[in-house]
Amino acid sequence: MENVQTLEFDITGQICPSTLLITLREINNNIAALKSGAVRLLVKTDNRDCTNTIPEAASNMGLTAAVQKIDAVYTILISKE
Amino acid sequence: MDTIPDTSMTGNNAETDEITALRQELTRLRSANEQLTNTLQLRTGYIRTKVNQLLNVMGTKPLRDEELDGNSIVEFDPLGIIFESFRHILASLKEKNSQLQLLHDEMVAIFSAVQVGIMVVDRDFRVISFNPTMKNIFFTGLEDGAIFGELCSRIACNGQIPDEFCAVRKILEGAEFASFKSWEVRGRIFDVEAAPIHDSAGLVTRIVLVYNEITGLKKAQNELQQMNTELELRVAERTAQYQEINQELESFCYSVSHDLRAPLRHVSSFTTILAEEYSNKLDVTGRDMLVRICRGSEKMGRMIDDLLRISRVSLTEVNFVAVNLTSLAESTAAMLRDSDPERRVTFNIAKGLSARGDAALLGIVMQNLIGNAWKYSAGISAAVIEVGMKKIAGKEVFFVSDNGVGFDMTYRDKLFRVFERLHGEEFEGSGIGLATVQRIISRHRGEVWAESEVGTGATFYFTLPENKLK
Numbered sequence: 001m002e003n004v005q006t007l008e009f010d011i012t013g014q015i016c017p018s019t020l021l022i023t024l025r026e027i028n029n030n031i032a033a034l035k036s037g038a039v040r041l042l043v044k045t046d047n048r049d050c051t052n053t054i055p056e057a058a059s060n061m062g063l064t065a066a067v068q069k070i071d072a073v074y075t076i077l078i079s080k081e
Numbered sequence: 082m083d084t085i086p087d088t089s090m091t092g093n094n095a096e097t098d099e100i101t102a103l104r105q106e107l108t109r110l111r112s113a114n115e116q117l118t119n120t121l122q123l124r125t126g127y128i129r130t131k132v133n134q135l136l137n138v139m140g141t142k143p144l145r146d147e148e149l150d151g152n153s154i155v156e157f158d159p160l161g162i163i164f165e166s167f168r169h170i171l172a173s174l175k176e177k178n179s180q181l182q183l184l185h186d187e188m189v190a191i192f193s194a195v196q197v198g199i200m201v202v203d204r205d206f207r208v209i210s211f212n213p214t215m216k217n218i219f220f221t222g223l224e225d226g227a228i229f230g231e232l233c234s235r236i237a238c239n240g241q242i243p244d245e246f247c248a249v250r251k252i253l254e255g256a257e258f259a260s261f262k263s264w265e266v267r268g269r270i271f272d273v274e275a276a277p278i279h280d281s282a283g284l285v286t287r288i289v290l291v292y293n294e295i296t297g298l299k300k301a302q303n304e305l306q307q308m309n310t311e312l313e314l315r316v317a318e319r320t321a322q323y324q325e326i327n328q329e330l331e332s333f334c335y336s337v338s339h340d341l342r343a344p345l346r347h348v349s350s351f352t353t354i355l356a357e358e359y360s361n362k363l364d365v366t367g368r369d370m371l372v373r374i375c376r377g378s379e380k381m382g383r384m385i386d387d388l389l390r391i392s393r394v395s396l397t398e399v400n401f402v403a404v405n406l407t408s409l410a411e412s413t414a415a416m417l418r419d420s421d422p423e424r425r426v427t428f429n430i431a432k433g434l435s436a437r438g439d440a441a442l443l444g445i446v447m448q449n450l451i452g453n454a455w456k457y458s459a460g461i462s463a464a465v466i467e468v469g470m471k472k473i474a475g476k477e478v479f480f481v482s483d484n485g486v487g488f489d490m491t492y493r494d495k496l497f498r499v500f501e502r503l504h505g506e507e508f509e510g511s512g513i514g515l516a517t518v519q520r521i522i523s524r525h526r527g528e529v530w531a532e533s534e535v536g537t538g539a540t541f542y543f544t545l546p547e548n549k550l551k
Contacts (some may be wrong), residue, residue, distance in 0.1 A: 015142075016141045016142040017136045017141040017142050017143065017144060017159075018148065020136070020139065020141045021136075021157075021159050021162055021163075024162050024163065024165075024166045025162045027166065027169070028162060028165040028166060028169065031169055049141065049142070050141070052140070053139060053140050053141045056139075056140065057139060057166065057170075060170045060173060060174075061166065061169040061170050061172075061173050062169075062172075062173030062176060062177070
C-alpha cells in the first residue's frame with residue numbers, strides 16, 4: 001500500500017509494563033487513522049515479553065500486529081486488520 | 082526547619098506574641114501539609130493499585146515504584162491510557178459482536194433452508210438443536226420441547242444402528258469425520274455424516290450430524306442397474322443369436338464351397354479330356370476358348386479352396402499356447418526363398434518374438450503377411466522384409482514391413498475384405514489372404530491395420546495376447 005504512513009517509535013531499553021503502556025498511548029492517539037488504514041505503527045523493542053502483550057492488545061482493539069525479530073531487536077508492525 | 086527566631090529574651094511582648102502566632106500557624110500548616118501528603122499518597126496508591134490490576138488483566142507486569150513516583154503517575158496517566166484502550170477494545174468487541182450476529186443469522190437461515198436434516202448432539206448423545214428438515218424426517222408430531230435433551234439413538238436412529246457404525250461414537254473416539262452410507266430406516270435411505278465441534282482446549286463438545294436422504298437416488302440407481310442387467314441380457318442373447326447365425330453362415334459357406342468342388346472337378350476333367358482328345362477337331366478360336374475355360378475353372382478351383390480355408394479359420398477352435406513368432410517367420414522366409422532361389426531378398430527377423438495364440442493359425446498369419454511382402458516387393462532389386470515388434474502405448478505391436486510397391490491409403494478399408502484387391506493381374510492372388518489374417522487376429526482378440534505409401538512399401542501391424550510367461 002503506497003499511501004500508508006508508517007509511524008515509527010523506538011522503545012528499546014524500556015521494559016514491561018512501560019512498553020505496553022507507551023504503545024497503547026500511541027495506538028490511542030492514532031486509533032482512527034489506524035482503523036482506516038491510513039497509518040500503521042512500527043514499534044521497535046528489545047523486550048521479549050511485550051511481543052505477546054502488544055499483539056494481543058492490538059488484536060482486541062480490532063487491529064493486527066506482525067512481529068519480526070532482527071538481530072536483538074523486535075519490530076511490531078501494528079496496522080488495520 | 083524552624084526559621085522563626087526566639088525573641089523571648091528581648092522583652093518585646095508584641096513581637097513575642099506575633100512570633101508565637103506565627104509558630105502556631107507554622108505548626109498548623111505542617112500538620113495540614115502532612116495530612117495532604119498522606120492523602121496524596123493514599124490517592125496515588127489507589128491509582129497505582131488500580132493501574133496494576135488493569136495491567137494484570139492485560140497480562141503484563143505491575144508498575145515499579147521507582148519507575149513512576151506520585152507526581153509522575155499523575156502526569157503519565159496510565160489509568161487514562163488503559164481506560165482509553167479499553168474503550169477501543171469495547172468498540173472493537175461491539176463491532177465483532179455485530180459481525181458474529183450476522184454470521185449467526187446467516188447460519189440460522191441456512192440451517193432452516195437446507196434440504197438435508199441437521200442435528201447437533203452433545204457428548205452424552207443428547208439433542209441440542211435440529212433444523213426443520215430434520216424435524217420433518219424424524220420428529221414429525223413431536224413438540225420441540227420433547228426433542229431437546231433426548232438421546233439421538235432413541236429419537237433418530239431408533240436404536241437401529243449398532244455401536245460400531247454409530248457416527249457420533251466414531252467422532253467421540255477421535256475421528257475428525259465419520260459417515261454411514263445408505264442407512265435404511267423406516268423405508269427411507271440416508272447417507273449420514275458427522276463432524277465434531279471442539280472447544281478452545283481441543284475437546285469435542287458437540288457433534289454435528291447431517292442426514293442426506295438418497296431414497297430417490299437409490300431407487301433410480303436400482304432401476305438403472307436393473308435396466309442395465311436386462312440390457313446386458315438382451316445383448317448377450319442377441320450376440321448369441323448373431324454368433325449362431327454367423328456359425329450357420331460359415332457352415333453354409335463351407336458346405337457350398339465343398340459341394341461346388343465336385344461339379345467343378347467334372348468341368349475341369351471333361352475340359353482336360355476335350356483339350357487332349359478333341360482339340361484337333363477344333364479351330365484356333367475353339368482351342369483358345371478351351372484354354373480360357375481351363376484357366377477359368379482352375380481359378381474358380383483356387384477361389385473355392387480359399388473360401389474353404391477361410392471357413393475353416395472361423396470354424397476351428399483357437400487353442401491358446403505360447404507361440405514363437407520368430408520361428409514361424411523364419412520358416413515362412415525359408416519356404417519363400419526355396420520357392421524362388423534366384424530372388425535376392427534381405428529378411429530382418431527380430432529374435433525372441435512371442436505371443437499367446439494358436440500356433441497353426443498364427444502360422445497362416447505369418448505366411449500371408451510375409452508372402453504378401455515377398456509378392457509386392459518382387460520388382461525391387463534390393464528388397465528388404467522386416468519382421469519385428471515395437472511398444473505402442475505400452476502394448477506389444479508386431480509388424481511385417483517391406484519396401485515394395487505399397488498401396489494407396491485411400492483404399493485401406495478395402496484391404497481386409499474378401500476378394501477385394503488393390504492391385505491388378507500383375508500380382509497373382511485371390512484377395513482372400515488379408516481377410517483370413519484379419520479373421521485370425523480377430524479370433525485372438527487382437528487388431529490388425531496397415532500403413533503404406535505408394536512406391537515406398539507397406540507395413541502391417543497386429544496385436545495379440547501377450548505371452549506373460551516369456
